[in-house]
Amino acid sequence: xxxxxxxxxxxxxxxxxxxxxxxxxxxxxxxxxxxxxxxxxxxxxxxxxxxxxxxxxxxxxxxxxxxxxxxxxxxxxxxxxxxxxxxxxxxxxxxxxxxxxxxxxxxxxxxxxxxxxxxxxxxxxxxxxxxxxxxxxxxxxxxxxxxxxxxxxxxxxxxxxxxxxxxxxxxxxxxxxxxxxxxxxxxxxxxxxxxxxxxxxxxxxxxxxxxxxxxxxxxxxxxxxxxxxxxxxxxxxxxxxxxxxxxxxxxxxxxxxxxxxxxxxxxxxxxxxxxxxxxxxxxxxxxxxxxxxxxxxxxxxxxxxxxxxxxxxxxxxxxxxxxxxxxxxxxxxxxxxxxxxxxxxxxxxxxxxxxxxxxxxxxxxxxxxxxxxxxxxxxxxxxxxxxxxx
Ligand SMILES: NC(=O)c1ccc[n+]([C@@H]2O[C@H](COP(=O)([O-])OP(=O)(O)OC[C@H]3O[C@@H](n4cnc5c(N)ncnc54)[C@H](OP(=O)(O)O)[C@@H]3O)[C@@H](O)[C@H]2O)c1
Numbered sequence: 001x002x003x004x005x006x007x008x009x010x011x012x013x014x015x016x017x018x019x020x021x022x023x024x025x026x027x028x029x030x031x032x033x034x035x036x037x038x039x040x041x042x043x044x045x046x047x048x049x050x051x052x053x054x055x056x057x058x059x060x061x062x063x064x065x066x067x068x069x070x071x072x073x074x075x076x077x078x079x080x081x082x083x084x085x086x087x088x089x090x091x092x093x094x095x096x097x098x099x100x101x102x103x104x105x106x107x108x109x110x111x112x113x114x115x116x117x118x119x120x121x122x123x124x125x126x127x128x129x130x131x132x133x134x135x136x137x138x139x140x141x142x143x144x145x146x147x148x149x150x151x152x153x154x155x156x157x158x159x160x161x162x163x164x165x166x167x168x169x170x171x172x173x174x175x176x177x178x179x180x181x182x183x184x185x186x187x188x189x190x191x192x193x194x195x196x197x198x199x200x201x202x203x204x205x206x207x208x209x210x211x212x213x214x215x216x217x218x219x220x221x222x223x224x225x226x227x228x229x230x231x232x233x234x235x236x237x238x239x240x241x242x243x244x245x246x247x248x249x250x251x252x253x254x255x256x257x258x259x260x261x262x263x264x265x266x267x268x269x270x271x272x273x274x275x276x277x278x279x280x281x282x283x284x285x286x287x288x289x290x291x292x293x294x295x296x297x298x299x300x301x302x303x304x305x306x307x308x309x310x311x312x313x314x315x316x317x318x319x320x321x322x323x324x325x326x327x328x329x330x331x332x333x334x335x336x337x338x339x340x341x342x343x344x345x346x347x348x349x350x351x352x353x354x355x356x357x358x359x360x361x362x363x364x365x366x367x368x369x370x371x372x373x374x375x376x377x378x379x380x381x382x383x384x385x386x387x388x389x390x
Contacts, residue, residue, distance in 0.1 A: 014084025022322035110139035115228030122341035137321030142296035151234035153308030157300035165244035168292035171283030179273035183265035200254035218250035233346035292316035306368035
């Protein structure tokens with residue numbers, strides 16, 4: 001999917017990070033020449049040349065700790081694509097400056113406190129006339145789309161379960177972000193409110209059929225950003241999120257988590273977690289990015305037992321993130337969304353994602369007690385995008 005040229009500039013902040021650079025390369029592939037930004041002039045200059053040797057991209061140096069400098073960096077900019085995380089540290093400053101300068105804001109967060117902050121700013125964004133679109137990557141674009149589709153297929157649903165099976169290595173920034181939040185504990189949404197939960201509680205699913213034709217994959221409950229976004233995009237009050245886990249992690253982690261959390265909430269434990277997160281490669285290799293496939297699963301359940309399930313398949317997480325974020329920047333930059341804080345599927349519908357290369361709906365079904373079944377109950381079926389009626 002290529003976007004029409006943006007009327008004014010797109011600025012990518014965090015452009016020399018692993019994901020930021022993928023975003024910049026994807027923007028160039030889609031015919032957009034973004035302005036690069038970040039706090040290190042040497043690394044910015046290097047990326048500006050490496051990604052476009054014949055005509056290096058423009059870049060601006062700005063620290064998030066200096067609101068004036070940051071505000072100047074947004075001169076002539078229409079949309080910021082914020083790729084510098086952990087966002088719990090970087091988003092407040094960038095959101096503030098975007099609101100002050102009336103510049104649209106998109107980020108790649110998956111962190112619940114950042115989504116909640118963005119939703120708290122919804123009225124201000126509306127009044128200012130800008131769009132805030134947090135979570136424009138792997139979390140939450142496919143899961144939000146699957147959740148909105150499942151909710152529409154199950155009117156009156158009160159329970160929503162969301163799962164992500166994203167094999168392949170994590171980037172250094174993602175490892176750092178996980179370390180940052182590791183001591184926070186598990187959250188779920190109940191009666192519309194975010195509440196803490198015990199991962200060992202028997203209410204949680206042990207496994208999910210990410211491929212209806214294959215054995216189920218072990219999962220653990222997880223605090224995905226969908227706890228914030230799916231509540232806004234579907235209105236379903238009980239939401240639980242899951243991530244695929246190895247069988248051994250699934251067996252050991254719930255019991256050891258309280259101890260682990262205790263260690264991680266100390267200063268020493270946090271320092272160690274950050275050291276470990278920094279070790280290893282910057283992120284998945286280009287081979288991983290080309291070969292790995294990801295599945296997003298959502299199931300909505302109504303009080304009378306009716307259910308609706310949806311499974312989407314996408315390219316590898318970081319490749320998908322770059323693709324989706326740039327495509328969303330194109331939509332936002334061309335004035336395609338109403339001002340306010342938006343989730344991808346609430347703003348664009350659950351079908352929009354199917355226009356991205358390599359994204360398919362691989363399963364859609366409805367079920368429930370006999371007599372209440374709807375049209376597509378029964379064995380899992382492959383529903384090619386062209387045939388689905390959404
Ligand atoms: N939700 C999703 O699906 C998804 C997908 C991909 C990535 N992400 C998230 O995106 C973030 C970046 O990931 P990554 O893999 O690109 O990490 P990375 O390679 O470590 O890059 C992080 C970037 O952020 C910048 N940065 C961090 N803290 C900063 C601060 N306080 N001020 C200014 N710049 C700052 C870094 O610049 P310096 O080197 O100067 O610090 C660097 O440019 C992570 O939080 C990750 O979890 C989310």
